[in-house]
Amino acid sequence: MSIANGGTGADMYVPQEEGITVMSTEACVKTLITALLAVATLLGGTTASAQDEREYAGVRLHLDNDLFAGGERDRDYTGGLAVAVSGAAAREGFLSLDPVLARLDALTSNESARVYSARQFGLITFTPKDIEAHEPQFDDRPYASLLFAANGRLRVDADERRAWSSSLTIGVLGLSLSEHLQSAIHDVVGSEKPRGYKHQISAGGEPTARYSLARHMLWYGSASGMVDVKATVQGSLGYLTEASAALSLRIGRLDSPWWSFAPELADYIAAPVPIAAVPRRAEHYVFTGIRLKARAYNAFLQGQFRNSTVRFSASELEPLLLEAWVGFVVQLLEHTQLSYSLNYQTSEVREGIANRDVWWGAVQLTHTF
Numbered sequence: 282m283s284i285a286n287g288g289t290g291a292d293m294y295v296p297q298e299e300g301i302t303v304m305s306t307e308a309c310v311k312t313l314i315t316a317l318l319a320v321a322t323l324l325g326g327t328t329a330s331a332q333d334e335r336e337y338a339g340v341r342l343h344l345d346n347d348l349f350a351g352g353e354r355d356r357d358y359t360g361g362l363a364v365a366v367s368g369a370a371a372r373e374g375f376l377s378l379d380p381v382l383a384r385l386d387a388l389t390s391n392e393s394a395r396v397y398s399a400r401q402f403g404l405i406t407f408t409p410k411d412i413e414a415h416e417p418q419f420d421d422r423p424y425a426s427l428l429f430a431a432n433g434r435l436r437v438d439a440d441e442r443r444a445w446s447s448s449l450t451i452g453v454l455g456l457s458l459s460e461h462l463q464s465a466i467h468d469v470v471g472s473e474k475p476r477g478y479k480h481q482i483s484a485g486g487e488p489t490a491r492y493s494l495a496r497h498m499l500w501y502g503s504a505s506g507m508v509d510v511k512a513t514v515q516g517s518l519g520y521l522t523e524a525s526a527a528l529s530l531r532i533g534r535l536d537s538p539w540w541s542f543a544p545e546l547a548d549y550i551a552a553p554v555p556i557a558a559v560p561r562r563a564e565h566y567v568f569t570g571i572r573l574k575a576r577a578y579n580a581f582l583q584g585q586f587r588n589s590t591v592r593f594s595a596s597e598l599e600p601l602l603l604e605a606w607v608g609f610v611v612q613l614l615e616h617t618q619l620s621y622s623l624n625y626q627t628s629e630v631r632e633g634i635a636n637r638d639v640w641w642g643a644v645q646l647t648h649t650f
Contacts, residue, residue: 334397338368339556339649343403345549349642350623355472356410357422357639358549358626360463363403367556368650371400371432378432382449385492386434389445394436397555401431405550406459407581410634412475422635423591424481425581426459427452427489427520433553437540442499444540448553450491450519454580455483455587480590482580487587489580491519495546499539500528508532509539513546513572520580521548525572533566533610544606544622545572547643556649563612568622572604582629593630603627608643620645 345361347354372379379398409421429452436445460478467474478484495515502509509531516524527545538557546552577600584592608622626639 334369335650336369337366337650338397339647340367341365341556341648342646343551344644345405345641347641349621349644350640351642352640354640355412356408357637358641359406359408360466360641361403361405361550362462363401363550365399365401365433365553367397367399369398371398371555374400376430378430378449378451379434382432382434382447382492385449386436386445386447386494389494390436394438394445397435397437397557399433399435399553399555401433401553402429403431403550404428404459404462406463408463408475409477412477413473415476417480417590418477419591420633420635422582422593422630423584423589424475424478425454426456426478426481427454427581428456428458429453431553433555435540435555435557437538441538444497445494446497446540446543446546446552446554447492447494448546450493452489452520454487454489454520454585455481456486482582482584482589482592483587484589485587487585489520489585491517491521493517493546493548493552495543497540497543502539506535509535511539513543515546517548520578520585521576522578523548523574523576525574527570527572527604529568529570531566531568534562534564535566536562536564542568542610544568544608545570547606547624551643551645556647563615564618565609565611567607567609569607570605574602574604575600576602576629579629597631599627599629599631602629616649618645618647620647 343363347357347359377400405427407422407425409418409424411418411421429450431448431450433446433448438444457478460475464474493515495513498512500510500512511529513527513529529545531542541554541557543552543554546554579598582593582598583595604626606622606624608620610618610620613619622643624641624643628636628638630636
């Protein structure tokens with residue numbers, strides 16, 4: 282891995298011949314992140330087109346934690362918190378990214394599609410295995426955090442068997458908020474506080490961005506409303522640059538549309554998937570799925586432009602990742618659902634003590650209006 286001011290070939294211009302330079306994949310991605318931030322700034326004031334959508338469709342609270350997966354894990358993707366609001370109101374308001382997202386989506390627009398919107402705010406954090414160490418840990422993954430805001434759009438084709446979903450996220454890496462929040466939680470549960478956040482990726486703060494686009498296809502939906510199976514292909518550019526393919530399954534008493542539930546879009550924290558409608562009957566079901574990723578860049582491990590004490594080069598990371606999940610949804614009240622999922626991901630790092638699989642649990646509380 283590279284250390285402060287060290288640099289590697291993964292984040293430099295590498296001379297190939299005299300007078301010719303070639304931009305590396307990581308440098309290209311960093312340039313794209315800068316471009317996304319510039320576009321969001323320039324177009325942020327554009328007014329989104331009106332849609333036939335309720336003003337407020339629902340609100341969702343999402344909590345991730347490695348402790349929710351059982352055992353005494355406190356490492357890797359250690360936790361996340363997000364709040365999302367769905368409905369026409371999600372397209373508007375201060376710092377809404379929907380106008381920019383709508384323009385990016387225009388390349389795959391379908392005028393006959395129904396459009397649903399969501400807006401999300403959240404924080405995700407990552408730590409090495411030994412959180413009590415004050416000094417940099419060059420043989421383990423770095424501390425990292427992201428405070429973010431995102432807008433999501435879901436476009437359902439007229440045949441009801443295919444849909445597009447997209448999201449645009451802007452945020453700040455490396456803020457001290459994650460350290461204070463994790464320390465407060467550890468005070469409550471009586472565990473040791475993290476000591477090494479001063480060595481986190483982009484410590485002190487650095488802006489970042491990401492655009493994600495996914496195509497969903499219903500493979501099977503039973504007439505009884507007990508089973509649906511869908512396939513999803515997805516790609517993203519920004520602080521996570523990757524492509525993926527996924528299969529997901531729901532079995533039980535279903536009432537919500539197949540396209541309204543998308544655990545396969547969780548890249549650490551859940552994506553801002555709009556809440557479609559109030560279920561006509563109580564839902565109770567189990568779900569599972571699998572996803573294969575080809576990842577080109579991960580800012581939480583590789584850093585961005587700002588100097589980071591500990592970071593990995595692209596050659597030290599696994600380009601292919603496998604994810605799997607299993608969970609359930611139960612109806613608590615007429616308009617309120619609770620879901621839990623156990624999530625697994627193969628190791629992101631090739632060698633050393635950071636070469637370990639990742640587990641975390643996710644809890645969602647969804648209320649429709």
